[in-house]
Amino acid sequence: MQKKLTATFFSILFYSILICGALGLVSCKSDTAHESQISFSIPKEVIRRTAIRAEKGKDDLGGDIKDYSIFLSVKLVSPDEKIIQFLEEEKLKSEWDEFFNRESGNDGYEVRFENVVIGTELYVDVAILEDFAGEKDETYRGKSSLFIIKEGENSISVQLKEVKYAADEEGTIDSDLEYAPLTVEINKAELSVFGDTIELQTKDEDGNIISDVDYEVSLFYNGTKLDSDYLKRTGSEVKIEELEAIGRYRIYVVAIYMKEGVVPVIGTQSFDVDVILPTELYVSSEGNEANSGLSADNTVPSLESACKLIGKYSFKSEELIDWTINVSGILNEHQILDMKKAKTITIQGVSNAEINANANEDNQYSTIEIKPECCPVIIRNITITGGYSYNGGGIYAESDLTIGDGVLITGNHATSCGGGIYSNSILKIAGGVITNNIAEYGGGGVYSEIEMYMYGDAVIGDREAIASAVYDLELPENNSYGNLCLNSENSTYSGGGGVNCKRLHLGYSGKDNEGHLIEAELSGGIYHNYAVYNGGGIYINSWNNMSMNSGNIAYNSAAEKGNGIWLTSRDGALGVSGTAEISATNDVYLDYQQSGSDTYSACIVIEGALSKESVATITPGTYTSFQILKISEEVTDIEINDVKSKFTINGDGGYFIDNDGYLTTN
Known part of the structure; x- marks a missing residue:
């Protein structure tokens, strides 16, 4: 099973983890005249990517995803490779949903080392492992440059490299296969509160568009993940259904590039989009009272009808906004404008x-x-x-x-x-x-x-x-x-x-x-x-x-x-x-x-x-x-x-x- 697992995943990612309290990732703080403590934070995204990889490979592994766990190993190592302190494979959160929920919980997983002597020369060595039914494989590995613990704040970076496995005929491990991360783009920064459609596009590091990409898309509002019923995805097209309120939303996209049954590349991206109330309505003599009035081919028959729609739609906005009513053709009767729930109305x-x-x-x-x-x-x-x-x-x-x-x-x-x-x-x-x-x-x-x-x-x-x-x-x-x-x-x-x-x-x-x-x-x-x-x-x-x-x-x-x-x-x-x-x-x-x-x-x-x-x-x-x-x-x-x-x-x-x-x- 392990050989099959190590032959499945081909991807690479770099994370820089700074040992610096000001940046909130790693900090060194002097507790006494001779000792410091080090707190070390692993970004949640590293853990998520490991989990996503496992999700895509679980069929090949033949295991139950509930048996999946992630472990963290952090060592403080002296220049002669002797371990000064060692956190041995601490098990991180195992709830599967937590791996995929970008907005829940804190920003990472913290490790703390106490009583590190000032003046000590050391490295920080980090490894992240995944476990299916007791069989562990290393997914990320990183080692800092040599540094000396000083009084007060210290800073150094640890670069985490996603480990790649490939099995040759003898079953030995080759970790030289590397793939650049993907970049995901969307075609809109504003969406209609009444529903809209976005197009996803994925590019490699050279800017080339990649096809045959699988996507997982989530929608968040005020830090809460919305029900999946709001999203309907077909290929790279994502239809967003009518939402309850306007404001700033976040779209989170995971792009998985499939090739010959493996997962060579994973790209993740979050996008802040403004969900807005459309400010234009459409009126024509051919319009119908039952129409939405939101497009030129879905018109209502009068200015009075349009005003009623403004009143109907305005509840989605806490503030009054400017509306435009587009009139086409000839309206053959007198028109009435009576609307208090708008900042202005323009008849165009x-x-x-x-x-x-x-x-x-x-x-x-x-x-x-x-x-x-x-x-x-x-x-x-x-x-x-x-x-x-x-x-x-x-x-x-x-x-x-x-x-x-x-x-x-x-x-x-x-x-x-x-x-x-x-x-x-x-x-x-x-x-x-x-x-x-x-x-x-x-x-x-x-x-x-x-x-x-x-x-x-x-x-x-x-x-x-x-x-x-x-x-x-x-x-x-x-x-x-x-x-x-x-x-x-x-x-x-x-x-x-x-x-x-x-x-x-x-x-x-x-x-x-x-x-x-x-x-x-x-x-x-x-x-x-x-x-x-x-x-x-x-x-x-x-x-x-x-x-x-x-x-x-x-x-x-x-x-x-x-x-x-x-x-x-x-x-x-x-x-x-x-x-x-x-x-x-x-x-x-x-x-x-x-x-x-x-x-x-x-x-x-x-x-x-x-x-x-x-x-x-x-x-x-x-x-x-x-x-x-x-x-x-x-x-x-x-x-x-x-x-x-x-x-x-x-x-x-x-x-x-x-x-x-x-x-x-x-």
Whole structure:
């Protein structure tokens, strides 16, 4: 039996075991002025590999694996090969499962020698043996270089070499056969919590891929080995079933290279992989409620369905995460977003995607409705059309919303406010085009109840226009506009063909933690919109203001006041800086009201250096003297005299701005 055993195994491995307490493998520590103790640790991996070898060879051995044991022999040897101390074949753990469980127990097996005299010159000699039914064979052998025990800490390495056996015809042992260890690789560092597949690949020391390799694979989470039902292996492919939680897992792989009935090489490798929650769902008109929504060929039919899946899947994560919902084809009904269990949701159109509510006066819906307390929503690369509702024909948003590149909001109608978008939260227009929408009272393109930022290449209206917007009830064939506000003089919403807003920021993307505006270039602008009453391009509500650092306002028209911008008299202000530019045909109307002895007026505030030669044409609400130009309190290096020439007063030419910013006649 022994000869058969020694003829079976051909492999080699090197382990360096350091005699150094700092590294936790071997330490020498002085207990008295003349003596030290040595503690010596054998890595468990050495023991595992011996056990694996035996497992593969047990059939040839004809023995019961329960009769298998591993012994450790460690000697302290003098230079003349005399044994100073000897641990004679200590039996290590014999439970078979312990040999294969990398995560259980400690990191190795400790041997301790007491009362070693300081100044002793010695070697450390180590041997590991395996025993089948009382027949022992040496599996690893190693001997350190000569060293002297010193006071304090000492260090030296012991290299363990896996002993190879081969029997010749006479039955003698030849230990010269050596094979390099294998390297195992996997093709993924991240796995889906809903199940995934990995590919195993084994290479030799020269990097050559080895085929016909047998694998044993284990999966651990938080130090606990998971049930084998989670793993299904076919050849080098390992399918991992749906897991209970996301996080860091460890995959442990043993690769055994079989050749002519022997086990010449064994390779072991552990891999830390992140099991993640997939962050993308898929929606199409061909989708089914019963589908998982996790792939383009397993879609669900609506955004509402996708939100339900987010709620279903989110229990696997302790933290809120960002989700993307990919929409393909045309969704022919209004969509609802109502999801609190996400950090953000991005609606991403694929291949000319479109959402069309197909609504009308008798069947009123917003194309997309974002419910209160929903997580922030981002929309990209999709057309939103066919909405018809009281507020927000295209989008009715009661949570934070960002419109990104590739979005077209067109062909929507609001019987009150916000033909394209009605927002009752923070609104960011970072790209896309909002055009050909109608509101009957306020904000043909956008109505923002709270605060709005516009930057990037965003356009509200028609950027290609080369003439001012026209709306003619008697000759509708002459009509030409981007967005339209059909407001009446008696309406409390008052106007805004392009935008009706409380606080508007053009050329800004948000605010920092201290509340300061963050500059972000607006290369687009607000063009070619029409208001039947006030504010062809923009209407700013009472007690509110706007800031403009970049972008352009041009070719907008209003039947009454403020082709470009209408600013409320109730502390309304337009802050300008940077490359802000308002076309000469798009005046800024500064409302002025007098109530008894009190007067209220809007003004323009200089918030930074102005790079354009001409910034705006001003139409004052009255041609009596009032302050129409101010310098922000935060600006200390600019005076009104430096910038007043950049502003023109609309009128008969007899008005100008004095050095205090007041309207004055020549």
